[in-house]
Amino acid sequence: MKRIVLLVSAALLTAACSSGGKKGNSGRPDTKGELVSKESSKSFVAARPHGMVAIPGGSFVMGQADQDFTMTPEKTQLKTVTVSSFFMDEAEVTNAQYRLFINYVRDSIARTLLAEAAGGGQSSGDGKGEARNYAYLSQKGDKENKSGYQQFLESQGGRNGYNEAKRLDWSVPLDWNVNQYPDAKYAEILESMYVAPDKRENNKRILDVTKLQYRYEWEDIKDGSKGLRSEKKTSIAVYPDTTVWLRDFNYAYNEPLFDQYFWHMAYKDYPVVGVTWDQARAFTDYKTKAKADSNARSKKRRYAPMRFRLPTEAEWEYAARGGLENAAYPWGGPYLMDDRACYLANFKPKRGNYIEDEKKGTYMYTAPVKKFPKNGYGLYDMAGNVAEWTESPYNNSTYQFSSTLNPYISNRAYVDVKKTVRGGSWKDIGY
Template structure:
């Protein structure tokens, strides 16, 4: 019995000594890792919803295939991100304009420019041995919308009331902003990023930093489909009218017929029912800018199947992808796979945008 007792005491002593040794961690000697401050996003930013990670069949899987190299289909995976429930409205974009007015202390709209920096990742990847600071680009962008687009796009139509009122009048506050180029939309994203992160830093909020941007066209399509894979519209399809006889989107319903769906031009950003993710007007109303470059390099057939995108800032690749069709397009042009290329410097009366912030929630 005595020997057993001594053995037990010896084991206890060894465990105690071992435990003491384990607590003697020396950061100058032991590999302990470096931890950053733990931050998280406590809730989606105001007006945004979370789009969870997932895979889907992207591309023209819901319409007749053509010889167009872009009309292909491919299963891809998209990481989670926040997305605006609605297209950016006149009132929201006006907040940007007013901020710039205050910062520059001017009411002259021709003087309203916003200067921001962005990193050209595509160029950095292709020139990995170069000084990376050379790919940090500073740009100043005139940010006031081109209100004349209503007459430029429709030269023989009486749209002067839209030129004078659409952006500036309160009656259109909740309508999507138009007359905004891709570069202006990018400037808005940079401003929103700075506003969000600066506020949290100033008020010492333990919130993760977010970068707001335009979605890639494949993030846009994934979100637009609203969990309905290989369907032509965000609500499924193929019917564009619901069981009560109401149109499900804002589009051109027939030759010379723009108003049967409830809107002659654009409609408010929360018109019609949202898709399964809670996103409004993902097709029709206004086409939406994406960050993606339009061209052969951006063809889905040659892109990665994990978070694919191709965004170039080269002058010879200035056409950017706009998705979803608009109020002036017929039903076959407002599919979740509909895409057009528009020069990044140009604006029109039928293209707007919404923003995203990449953030994967780890469960």
């Protein structure tokens, strides 16, 4: 069970160099032939993304400096490293937030199927919301109302083959109520996303989550710097694995959590679990896309879209320490309780005892986000509750040859290998 942490480098939030957008001779020197910039002299201040905190850059001693109670044979060596400033989510991604991602994937697939049907002339009837109303934007409107750039993209099949020529029309609402389906074709398309009637349990109508595939493209800068193909295309099934509540606990009855934890409103503020590393990366791409789309719709000056990603292991450890040096825990002290005997994180208090005393702030399973004190940087649950994915591979030797400046290992040899998780979880013992 893992947590997703979104992160964006503050050092990279610079204004995009404009190659157009308004008339002028910005590419010419002035009349005296001097190279004097004509760009605005206003300073740039990075806007803090919603739900994130700014982590100032600095150096720290990476690795376990205190006593190793577990006698781990793969204990990392101590190493002084420096990391740049960045933004980081103040808390775990919740079930409610991840469901936004699921709903986006569901709706985009449904709209694509409807748009394809509209392009093929397969719609019938005059009902509001029928398939033809969901046609691609390129199939709607008069040619005179489209800019020359839009007409060029459509004539070329789009910038990336056909993607921009097949932009979805999100202004037309989807109706998932079976009693409100406008026609048979609309019903056929939407029902194709559900489990077939002959495979349903107690005739319960549920989405076929195996069809919730998120496709995205990303650029491998490391490969590009070596002259290799840098453009990557990935398709990921994004629905979390709810069976972790059963598979991670042998001879235990956790069926209620399997049935309800992800979708029930009672757990909306609980951290999402059962998310793979690939799903976590897909979620960060969705977050990046949502921000980029918002910037594109804005009438204000546009800056380069922020890229959200998982933190590297060094960034995560630096942020977890909260500005403290050689501290055993994010809260600084050597004890697991405060002066009122309340636990400072959600973990397993004792052997076989998951909830020693509810009055002390312990939970039997995961806890809602922001229930425990934050660290010096304003981050919650950097120890306990749910374990957290990082961008870094799990390989003990990387500590020996990685850089001391923003250490991170990423090359073709580390694709599809084990990834590092940090922080521990509610089912781990606090030492």
